[in-house]
Amino acid sequence: MAEEKDLDLSGRRAIVTGASRGIGMAIAERLSRNGAKVALVSRRKESLEDAAMKLSGETLVVPANTSNSEDIERIVPAVVEAWGGVDILVNNAAANPVFGPLVDLPVNGWDKIMATNVTGPFLLIQAAARVMIAQGKGAIINIASIGGLEPSPMVGAYCISKASVIHMTKVFAMELGSKGIRVNCIAPGLVETKFAELLINTPEIHQASINRAALQRHGQPEEIAGAAHYLASDSSSYMTGQVMVIDGGVRY
Ligand SMILES: NC(=O)c1ccc[n+]([C@@H]2O[C@H](COP(=O)([O-])OP(=O)(O)OC[C@H]3O[C@@H](n4cnc5c(N)ncnc54)[C@H](OP(=O)(O)O)[C@@H]3O)[C@@H](O)[C@H]2O)c1
Numbered sequence: 001m002a003e004e005k006d007l008d009l010s011g012r013r014a015i016v017t018g019a020s021r022g023i024g025m026a027i028a029e030r031l032s033r034n035g036a037k038v039a040l041v042s043r044r045k046e047s048l049e050d051a052a053m054k055l056s057g058e059t060l061v062v063p064a065n066t067s068n069s070e071d072i073e074r075i076v077p078a079v080v081e082a083w084g085g086v087d088i089l090v091n092n093a094a095a096n097p098v099f100g101p102l103v104d105l106p107v108n109g110w111d112k113i114m115a116t117n118v119t120g121p122f123l124l125i126q127a128a129a130r131v132m133i134a135q136g137k138g139a140i141i142n143i144a145s146i147g148g149l150e151p152s153p154m155v156g157a158y159c160i161s162k163a164s165v166i167h168m169t170k171v172f173a174m175e176l177g178s179k180g181i182r183v184n185c186i187a188p189g190l191v192e193t194k195f196a197e198l199l200i201n202t203p204e205i206h207q208a209s210i211n212r213a214a215l216q217r218h219g220q221p222e223e224i225a226g227a228a229h230y231l232a233s234d235s236s237s238y239m240t241g242q243v244m245v246i247d248g249g250v251r252y
Helices: 022-033 045-053 069-083 107-135 156-179 194-201 203-212 222-232
Strands: 013-017 037-042 059-063 088-091 138-143 181-188 243-246
Touching (some): 013 022, 013 107, 022 037, 022 088, 022 222, 037 045, 037 069, 059 069, 069 107, 088 222, 107 138, 107 156, 107 181, 138 156, 138 222, 181 222, 194 203
Parallel strands (some): 013 037, 013 088, 037 059, 088 138, 138 181, 181 243
16 A cells, blocks of 8 residues: 555654653654654653653653643753754643542642643643744644543543643634644543543443443544544644544544
8 A cells, every 4th residue: 555645754853741651652652653753751751761662763751740830841942952843742641630529629639630731731832832933834732532522520620621722722723823833632532541540440430431432442542643643744734723532432
């Protein structure tokens, strides 16, 4: 079969947050396999180094807490110093440290969720976009959730944060389109990762979430990575400000 050149990421410089495991690691692997140099970001250096060893191409390990603005300030300069620019940003790291009714959520739980899921991605888009504007090109992909499209019980603040990510995608897409920068997001359903452990290991939730999906199963991280590859590549060159839902057929 002929190779599709517009999916080739050779020479592209990518940043993937939350790249040490789960969906972020699958995206990092996929981008790397298709030619991109990948800067892997998450809090733990050792886990990042382990993940980087599994990638085929050039990598950079950038330990940083994406809920901390000082840490975020270091990420883009580190990549620019190593590779001279940034072509792809995948905002994937997120947190959901609380489970319970929104009415009982302490403000520190709210602040933690918003810092990691909303403020961190926002600051990183600002930093990457400044470099991409100078280049005249770039692709930004935010990982949201179907929880950002419709509310789920017990994870209210997380759902609100992901709705913010979806709208942030649209606003940045509108502002940055004329500069050659595309901004899209992916809204996964339940994907089998450490993040979703609690849901997957609770038998009633496990079965209920399978029953809700037309495909009658949970997703795997690699099934999100293909969409990120498409959105990062020239194959999606006329697409911006959009939400790709990948949930096995939960929402229509
Ligand atoms: N799994 C699902 O069912 C599901 C569904 C919908 C949406 N999502 C979204 O998909 C994305 C990835 O989730 P996942 O399921 O792959 O989670 P995961 O397996 O738990 O991985 C999370 C990654 O983010 C990193 N991380 C967490 N907090 C961080 C912080 N403050 N700063 C920097 N890195 C941080 C983690 O590494 P360290 O802990 O070492 O920092 C890890 O690399 C998230 O945006 C999540 O909301 C997941």
